[in-house]
Amino acid sequence: MNCISVKNVSYKYPYTEGFALKELNYEFEKGKCYGIIGANGSGKTTFCNLLRGMIPHFFEGELTGDVFIEETDVRNWDSNLLSTKIGYIFQNPFTQISGIKETVFEEIALGLENLGMEKEALIDRVIEVVKLLKLEQLIKKNPNNLSGGQKQRVAFASIIAMNNDIIVIDEPTSQLDPESTAEIFSIINLLRNQGKTIFLVEHKVDLIAEYSDEVIVLKDGQITLSGSTQEVLSNMDLLQMGVMLPQASMLSYDMQKANKQLDSIAITKSQVIEQIKQRVGV
Numbered sequence: 001m002n003c004i005s006v007k008n009v010s011y012k013y014p015y016t017e018g019f020a021l022k023e024l025n026y027e028f029e030k031g032k033c034y035g036i037i038g039a040n041g042s043g044k045t046t047f048c049n050l051l052r053g054m055i056p057h058f059f060e061g062e063l064t065g066d067v068f069i070e071e072t073d074v075r076n077w078d079s080n081l082l083s084t085k086i087g088y089i090f091q092n093p094f095t096q097i098s099g100i101k102e103t104v105f106e107e108i109a110l111g112l113e114n115l116g117m118e119k120e121a122l123i124d125r126v127i128e129v130v131k132l133l134k135l136e137q138l139i140k141k142n143p144n145n146l147s148g149g150q151k152q153r154v155a156f157a158s159i160i161a162m163n164n165d166i167i168v169i170d171e172p173t174s175q176l177d178p179e180s181t182a183e184i185f186s187i188i189n190l191l192r193n194q195g196k197t198i199f200l201v202e203h204k205v206d207l208i209a210e211y212s213d214e215v216i217v218l219k220d221g222q223i224t225l226s227g228s229t230q231e232v233l234s235n236m237d238l239l240q241m242g243v244m245l246p247q248a249s250m251l252s253y254d255m256q257k258a259n260k261q262l263d264s265i266a267i268t269k270s271q272v273i274e275q276i277k278q279r280v281g282v
């Protein structure tokens with residue numbers, strides 16, 4: 001089943017000259033993880049705002065074409081209902097913490113509290129999420145005193161507690177160190193395994209290569225390349241679109257140049273290892 005369909009969509013912010021999104025078409029299936037990449041200013045965050053209905057429910061401006069979320073025109077969705085359907089996690093871990101709760105436990109419960117969930121069920125749900133994300137050590141701490149990586153994990157916990165079907169994640173690791181980045185990606189993997197539909201904006205293409213099913217490349221508000229992760233991330237044209245290739249693809253092309261090519265262009269480290277093993281016969 002299609003989860004979100006985008007048909008001929010263009011969008012212009014108020015008081016701006018050009019369109020930030022141009023003639024977009026895509027069918028997003030339920031349960032897949034979509035990587036969204038592109039240079040700065042290419043329209044990734046705007047696209048996220050479109051997918052989660054903030055355009056047109058919050059942002060004014062000019063929207064043409066249609067967005068269907070679970071077969072219903074985004075314009076006909078109730079915006080409160082949309083926010084329970086689609087969770088959103090963004091770049092800055094420091095502004096995602098509410099600032100009004102004194103413990104991590106209460107912070108994670110906040111969204112559920114706003115939904116009016118009954119206290120006992122709410123506590124059960126928070127405990128479940130805390131265990132799932134291994135946040136036991138943090139629950140009594142003041143969320144304001146956490147590190148960036150810890151705050152981002154708490155932000156994920158709050159979203160997971162809400163049990164949204166669709167999760168839009170906009171550059172979640174851009175302010176995190178490699179260790180926290182790895183922790184966040186193991187959480188994203190967990191969400192994938194739960195069958196959530198995920199939209200993930202991320203500059204680290206090596207991670208996109210590992211975790212997404214399909215990749216959309218934006219350039220100047222247009223989809224310039226899209227399709228299976230393997231196909232897109234092994235395409236040299238990416239370099240002209242302001243996007244790096246994964247290290248494994250670069251290595252594959254270097255091997256090709258040196259006349260020592262692998263059987264196919266690898267996009268992940270494990271694919272490279274597999275091919276080398278086959279070649280040396282282990």
Ligand SMILES: Nc1ncnc2c1ncn2[C@@H]1O[C@H](COP(=O)(O)OP(=O)(O)O)[C@@H](O)[C@H]1O
Nearest residue numbers: 013016020038039040041042043044045046047
């Ligand atoms: N709130 C806004 N009002 C007007 N223009 C905006 C707004 N947000 C983004 N833009 C413009 O839309 C274009 C795409 O921006 P954005 O979606 O933030 O790109 P990315 O996330 O890929 O860096 C840019 O030209 C940016 O200046």
Ligand SMILES: [Mg+2]
Nearest residue numbers: 044045046170
């Ligand atoms: Mg952005």
